Amino acid sequence: MANYVLTTCSTVDLEWEHLEKRNIDYFSFSYYLDSQEYKDDLGKSLSYDDFYKKMTDGVETKTAQPSLEDLKTFFRPYLEQGLDVFNLMLSSGLSGTYNTAQIVVKELSEEFPDRKIYIVDSLGASSGMGLFLDKIADLRDNGYTIDELRAWTEENRLKVHHWFFSTDLTFFVKGGRVSRVAGWFGTILKICPLLNVDNMGRLVPREKIRGKANVIKQIVKKMEENAENGLNYSGKCYISHSACYEDALAVKKLIEEKFKSLDGEVEIHSIGTTIGSHTGPGTVALFFFGKERIN
Amino acid sequence: MTKELLVHEKINGTDYKALILNAAQCLEDNENQINELNVFPVPDGDTGSNMSKTVSTAAKELLKDDSESLDTVAEKTAKAMLHGARGNSGVIVSLLFRGIAKGLKSSFECDGKAWAEALEQGVISAYNAIERPAEGTILTVARKCAEAAKQAAEEYNNFQYVLGVAIEAAEEALDETINENPVLEKAGVVDAGGMGWLLVMKSMYSALTKENIIEYQPKEKAIKKERADFSEFETESINFSFCTEFIITKLEPNSDTSPLKSYLGTMGDSLVMLDDGEIVKVHIHTNEPHQVLGEALKWGIYENVKVENMKSQHTSKIVEIPQSKMKDYGIVAVASGDGISQIFTELGCDIVVSGGQTMNPSTEELYNAVKKVNANTVFILPNNKNIIMTAEQVREISDKEIVVIPTKTIPQGINAMLAFNEENGVSENEEAMNELSRSISTMQITYAARNSSFDGMDICQGDYLGLLENKMIINHKNIDTVLSVFAKEIEKVGKEAISIYYGSDVSESEAERAKEYLVSLLPNAQIELYNGNQPVYYYIISAE
Numbered sequence: 001m002a003n004y005v006l007t008t009c010s011t012v013d014l015e016w017e018h019l020e021k022r023n024i025d026y027f028s029f030s031y032y033l034d035s036q037e038y039k040d041d042l043g044k045s046l047s048y049d050d051f052y053k054k055m056t057d058g059v060e061t062k063t064a065q066p067s068l069e070d071l072k073t074f075f076r077p078y079l080e081q082g083l084d085v086f087n088l089m090l091s092s093g094l095s096g097t098y099n100t101a102q103i104v105v106k107e108l109s110e111e112f113p114d115r116k117i118y119i120v121d122s123l124g125a126s127s128g129m130g131l132f133l134d135k136i137a138d139l140r141d142n143g144y145t146i147d148e149l150r151a152w153t154e155e156n157r158l159k160v161h162h163w164f165f166s167t168d169l170t171f172f173v174k175g176g177r178v179s180r181v182a183g184w185f186g187t188i189l190k191i192c193p194l195l196n197v198d199n200m201g202r203l204v205p206r207e208k209i210r211g212k213a214n215v216i217k218q219i220v221k222k223m224e225e226n227a228e229n230g231l232n233y234s235g236k237c238y239i240s241h242s243a244c245y246e247d248a249l250a251v252k253k254l255i256e257e258k259f260k261s262l263d264g265e266v267e268i269h270s271i272g273t274t275i276g277s278h279t280g281p282g283t284v285a286l287f288f289f290g291k292e293r294i295n
Numbered sequence: 296m297t298k299e300l301l302v303h304e305k306i307n308g309t310d311y312k313a314l315i316l317n318a319a320q321c322l323e324d325n326e327n328q329i330n331e332l333n334v335f336p337v338p339d340g341d342t343g344s345n346m347s348k349t350v351s352t353a354a355k356e357l358l359k360d361d362s363e364s365l366d367t368v369a370e371k372t373a374k375a376m377l378h379g380a381r382g383n384s385g386v387i388v389s390l391l392f393r394g395i396a397k398g399l400k401s402s403f404e405c406d407g408k409a410w411a412e413a414l415e416q417g418v419i420s421a422y423n424a425i426e427r428p429a430e431g432t433i434l435t436v437a438r439k440c441a442e443a444a445k446q447a448a449e450e451y452n453n454f455q456y457v458l459g460v461a462i463e464a465a466e467e468a469l470d471e472t473i474n475e476n477p478v479l480e481k482a483g484v485v486d487a488g489g490m491g492w493l494l495v496m497k498s499m500y501s502a503l504t505k506e507n508i509i510e511y512q513p514k515e516k517a518i519k520k521e522r523a524d525f526s527e528f529e530t531e532s533i534n535f536s537f538c539t540e541f542i543i544t545k546l547e548p549n550s551d552t553s554p555l556k557s558y559l560g561t562m563g564d565s566l567v568m569l570d571d572g573e574i575v576k577v578h579i580h581t582n583e584p585h586q587v588l589g590e591a592l593k594w595g596i597y598e599n600v601k602v603e604n605m606k607s608q609h610t611s612k613i614v615e616i617p618q619s620k621m622k623d624y625g626i627v628a629v630a631s632g633d634g635i636s637q638i639f640t641e642l643g644c645d646i647v648v649s650g651g652q653t654m655n656p657s658t659e660e661l662y663n664a665v666k667k668v669n670a671n672t673v674f675i676l677p678n679n680k681n682i683i684m685t686a687e688q689v690r691e692i693s694d695k696e697i698v699v700i701p702t703k704t705i706p707q708g709i710n711a712m713l714a715f716n717e718e719n720g721v722s723e724n725e726e727a728m729n730e731l732s733r734s735i736s737t738m739q740i741t742y743a744a745r746n747s748s749f750d751g752m753d754i755c756q757g758d759y760l761g762l763l764e765n766k767m768i769i770n771h772k773n774i775d776t777v778l779s780v781f782a783k784e785i786e787k788v789g790k791e792a793i794s795i796y797y798g799s800d801v802s803e804s805e806a807e808r809a810k811e812y813l814v815s816l817l818p819n820a821q822i823e824l825y826n827g828n829q830p831v832y833y834y835i836i837s838a839e
Binding site: 208 | 634637638641642643709713716718792794821823825
């Protein structure tokens with residue numbers, strides 16, 4: 001049994017049951033529907049279906065980072081038990097939480113000078129963080145020390161590829177995660193922008209694709225180009241989606257047709273309420289391991 | 296401000312009405328100037344129009360009314376604006392006036408303090424009503440203006456004084472918007488709505504004093520808004536060259552000068568004429584300043600005359616466009632048909648120059664379009680083989696870096712737009728745009744204008760002509776025969792994504808039928824239909 005606890009945050013977009021089973025704790029972001037505040041508890045208090053339905057109906061959503069105090073309250077009990085803490089954090093290219101957490105680390109380290117508190121920037125998001133986290137949990141189970149785990153995480157985080165498309169960038173722009181660039185919003189030609197997460201952990205629009213059928217083919221092509229060993233990729237592959245299971249399923253089927261050596265089925269997860277507040281419904285994201293992201 | 300001149304210590308309902316009427320007039324006169332500040336994200340340019348329409352609803356309502364009580368007039372103003380509000384800025388203006396009316400409730404007249412409180416109420420209403428108030432907008436201008444008014448009222452409780460100080464603050468606040476709002480900074484302009492509010496305040500003041508203080512000049516530190524604007528229209532589009540302004544002292548005080556106004560109305564545009572009984576002030580853009588001045592001489596003696604040639608002013612201003620505020624890339628495309636043009640615009644094309652097969656634009660036209668695009672590098676998509684050379688010429692005469700993507704058809708141009716990515720370098724974009732545009736096949740259907748014989752084919756007038764990559768491959772009386780030849784070509788190269796753009800001479804139902812016919816011939820293809828509304832070509836069909 002490791003003498004440290006593995007933790008993450010609610011943007012990991014894995015099911016809470018799964019995290020519980022793997023013995024991983026998480027802290028929550030908050031989100032608002034109109035002015036009502038909710039805790040992002042991985043769909044426990046409000047189902048994802050209801051959440052996206054509200055968004056479609058025009059309910060205003062926004063998200064809030066956990067406060068310094070929230071983070072301290074989350075970490076403190078473990079430190080008090082004499083455990084070290086490892087936390088895989090949402091990309092610093094998407095949220096200021098990583099920076100906030102640095103202050104928390106500093107203050108808690110003064111309070112618990114003998115404990116190790118490692119908060120690691122995943123430079124990723126959603127089930128891409130989830131895919132990475134599962135791998136990290138495997139290494140923990142294989143007996144990695146907390147220091148070995150941190151080194152491995154920092155060494156390998158850019159190998160997780162995040163590609164995704166959306167039928168509508170409106171919510172992305174509204175949430176300030178993508179700057180409004182002319183030409184990405186072609187409604188006449190039904191443009192589906194294909195984006196990825198770059199080496200700084202930021203969202204970058206990459207290609208303008210006409211129509212859903214074409215973008216589904218294109219996202220799989222991106223996996224062929226970028227996955228470790230191309231079509232012979234033998235790692236795990238996760239998909240997350242915001243209220244568009246059919247589209248996610250179409251991507252999964254195409255991948256399973258093309259990639260014969262995958263480690264298990266392609267897993268489909270739901271984009272949770274924190275990331276979902278920024279994507280809105282209609283986003284499909286694809287995650288796999290590949291060569292290091294260089295830009 | 297010299298306090299002796301501040302004669303308007305208080306205002307009543309009649310005064311307020313005059314202030315609102317002048318504000319409406321002033322917004323109407325300056326509508327376009329405000330519109331042109333809207334440059335981002337899409338040039339929908341309607342802030343000025345919306346504000347003007349909002350305030351003019353109140354003006355119309357007040358003209359029916361002669362109340363002297365201030366609260367009645369303010370309430371009527373607010374109510375009318377509430378009904379007439381259009382667009383975001385219009386709504387904010389109406390909220391500001393609603394708050395002002397609230398502040399003036401049960402007041403027969405208002406002094407400086409009451410006015411400052413009313414302005415404050417206006418700002419509170421506006422901020423309360425807006426869920427996420429953004430700074431660097433009309434809200435900021437209105438807020439700073441109200442704050443200054445409050446302070447001024449403490450110093451000297453005089454309506455005119457307070458309004459004057461408020462205007463100074465509004466002017467400063469407006470200059471500052473460019474630094475507060477990154478979008479404005481990028482576009483190099485001050486906020487359009489904020490400009491509108493400044494004009495409202497100024498026109499109220501000028502109604503009070505009968506002085507024209509409407510002009511707004513941004514401070515040095517703010518990017519000159521008019522520079523951005525002047526590059527937007529060509530020298531040629533100034534219809535009346537001479538900006539003519541004069542003041543006359545009337546020969547007969549209080550005489551009706553409306554015949555002069557009617558005459559001036561026939562002599563040019565941008566007419567502003569103020570008559571205070573004793574003096575008349577005129578501003579007009581005209582081509583015959585001598586005739587205008589001659590006519591005015593019949594009504595009074597000149598106090599002041601100023602005539603400027605706007606064309607030469609304008610030419611020198613174009614040269615002054617600050618390079619630093621330019622964006623990296625711009626795109627100019629040639630296309631005809633509003634459906635096609637809309638597609639290009641939506642994909643991020645800055646300017647679509649109207650033209651195509653039957654009307655090739657001149658180098659000058661393309662050059663002017665390039666000039667208007669505020670970018671260091673401009674990509675030109677000729678979209679027709681007869682326009683490629685013309686586009687190349689632009690490179691010779693333009694100071695900007697010009698990249699011509701030699702697109703020969705509309706679908707090639709659309710693909711070039713799809714490949715463009717602002718994040719990438721010039722050569723990377725050029726390569727990607729060329730590559731994607733070459734990957735698409737274009738088929739077009741037009742008609743034979745006369746009987747002829749071509750490449751061994753006998754062609755009768757009215758026949759449908761089918762072109763593949765601009766080369767005629769089939770002519771026939773029946774359009775389905777042409778479509779079936781195309782279907783075979785598409786099958787031959789194994790392409791599956793088909794787009795059909797139908798022209799202005801084809802009805803939607805005809806186009807649907809043609810699409811269904813192609814669907815029956817190519818069951819595996821994914822076929823989309825768009826209204827291109829282009830002339831000459833019944834159908835432009837692409838396959839990739």
